[in-house]
Amino acid sequence: MNSGGFATRGAPGGASVRPAGGTRQKSVSFEFFPPKTEKMEAALWESVERLEPLSPTFVSVTYGAGGSTRERTLATVKKIAAETTMPVAAHLTCVAATKDEVDSAARSFLDAGINHIVALRGDPPEGDSKYTPHPGGYDCAASLVEGLRRIGDFEISVAAYPEVHPDAASAEADLDNLKRKVDAGATRAITQFFFSNDTFLRFLDRARAAGIDIPIIPGIMPVTNFKNVRRFAGMCGAVVPQWLADRFEGLDDDPETRSLIAATTAVEQCLDLHEAGVDGFHFYTLNRANLSYAICHMLGVRPQDEAIDAGLQLSMAS
Numbered sequence: 129m130n131s132g133g134f135a136t137r138g139a140p141g142g143a144s145v146r147p148a149g150g151t152r153q154k155s156v157s158f159e160f161f162p163p164k165t166e167k168m169e170a171a172l173w174e175s176v177e178r179l180e181p182l183s184p185t186f187v188s189v190t191y192g193a194g195g196s197t198r199e200r201t202l203a204t205v206k207k208i209a210a211e212t213t214m215p216v217a218a219h220l221t222c223v224a225a226t227k228d229e230v231d232s233a234a235r236s237f238l239d240a241g242i243n244h245i246v247a248l249r250g251d252p253p254e255g256d257s258k259y260t261p262h263p264g265g266y267d268c269a270a271s272l273v274e275g276l277r278r279i280g281d282f283e284i285s286v287a288a289y290p291e292v293h294p295d296a297a298s299a300e301a302d303l304d305n306l307k308r309k310v311d312a313g314a315t316r317a318i319t320q321f322f323f324s325n326d327t328f329l330r331f332l333d334r335a336r337a338a339g340i341d342i343p344i345i346p347g348i349m350p351v352t353n354f355k356n357v358r359r360f361a362g363m364c365g366a367v368v369p370q371w372l373a374d375r376f377e378g379l380d381d382d383p384e385t386r387s388l389i390a391a392t393t394a395v396e397q398c399l400d401l402h403e404a405g406v407d408g409f410h411f412y413t414l415n416r417a418n419l420s421y422a423i424c425h426m427l428g429v430r431p432q433d434e435a436i437d438a439g440l441q442l443s444m445a446s
């Protein structure tokens with residue numbers, strides 16, 4: 129049995145210049161998906177309310193395959209913007225839509241006061257193995273970023289792939305593609321989830337060496353349903369290490385223990401990344417707040433009031 133874990137095997141090339149972790153502040157952001165049913169809607173709002181006190185840098189709402197959630201994504205980001213203090217971003221993809229249709233979705237976000245877009249190409253519709261741009265549509269995320277820049281003064285986040293996107297001809301081509309998105313106007317990259325911090329840190333070094341200087345925020349997937357994560361990882365090219373499989377072995381019918389292991393594993397991953405100089409973390413919440421909340425608590429990311437109280441008590445005691 130290999131208990132494994134995240135400890136980085138020494139700093140990869142150039143990583144030694146990173147400051148040691150410890151007292152530096154950590155920042156977090158959370159990703160939600162637009163709910164389909166009333167029950168899912170209730171779960172989402174419970175999560176939003178639970179995570180809001182942690183003052184995330186931003187929260188984002190995904191855009192379903194083929195633009196299928198356009199209205200629900202818009203309704204969800206609007207409601208988050210209206211009812212919470214959290215900055216909110218809307219995901220937007222190029223799939224199955226003309227440029228005019230995508231531009232009009234972007235304008236409706238802007239009209240609703242949402243000026244942060246996570247700009248994505250999107251995946252081929254189910255059943256198609258290869259991505260084919262819609263005739264008259266944006267062919268890739270870099271073109272979408274260019275299009276958005278023409279429409280308004282958006283803050284634009286894009287996707288990055290420490291383990292290389294399955295469609296990329298090579299790791300270099302994938303990095304060139306990220307550079308194209310940055311040159312087109314992206315201001316932040318958020319990565320696909322990964323379970324090898326060494327791989328992420330090496331990717332960060334290569335991106336910096338290629339002149340990509342925007343923040344690159346690691347996407348953290350707290351694993352509760354190991355089978356689902358393994359299936360999804362297979363589709364997006366993320367490697368699932370044996371030590372992670374070992375941790376979940378024999379727990380198919382024990383969700384409570386799986387949750388505890390999920391939180392511990394994600395905290396371990398974030399602390400190891402923080403030690404290597406990474407301060408921001410983007411959590412794929414899957415609309416379930418409890419895990420992300422517990423992970424943030426263990427990382428020292430606390431509700432603002434609590435943090436202020438703790439600071440006051442400290443200063444009164446000294």
Ligand SMILES: Cc1cc2nc3c(=O)[nH]c(=O)nc-3n(C[C@H](O)[C@H](O)[C@H](O)COP(=O)(O)OP(=O)(O)OC[C@H]3O[C@@H](n4cnc5c(N)ncnc54)[C@H](O)[C@@H]3O)c2cc1C
Pocket residue numbers: 189190191192193194219220221246247248249250251252267268269270286287288292293294295296297301302303305309318319320321347364
């Ligand atoms: C943080 C994050 C959030 C996401 N949110 C969503 C979401 O809300 N909805 C959704 O449907 N999907 C989402 N995805 C998944 C994403 O849509 C897929 O990974 C998709 O396959 C690629 O999107 P992209 O924006 O990275 O594409 P791109 O950056 O356009 O690139 C995709 C791949 O194609 C290659 N490529 C692009 N252009 C060219 C070119 N001209 N010539 C050769 N190769 C090229 C690139 O190298 C890259 O490997 C998300 C992914 C991440 C990491």
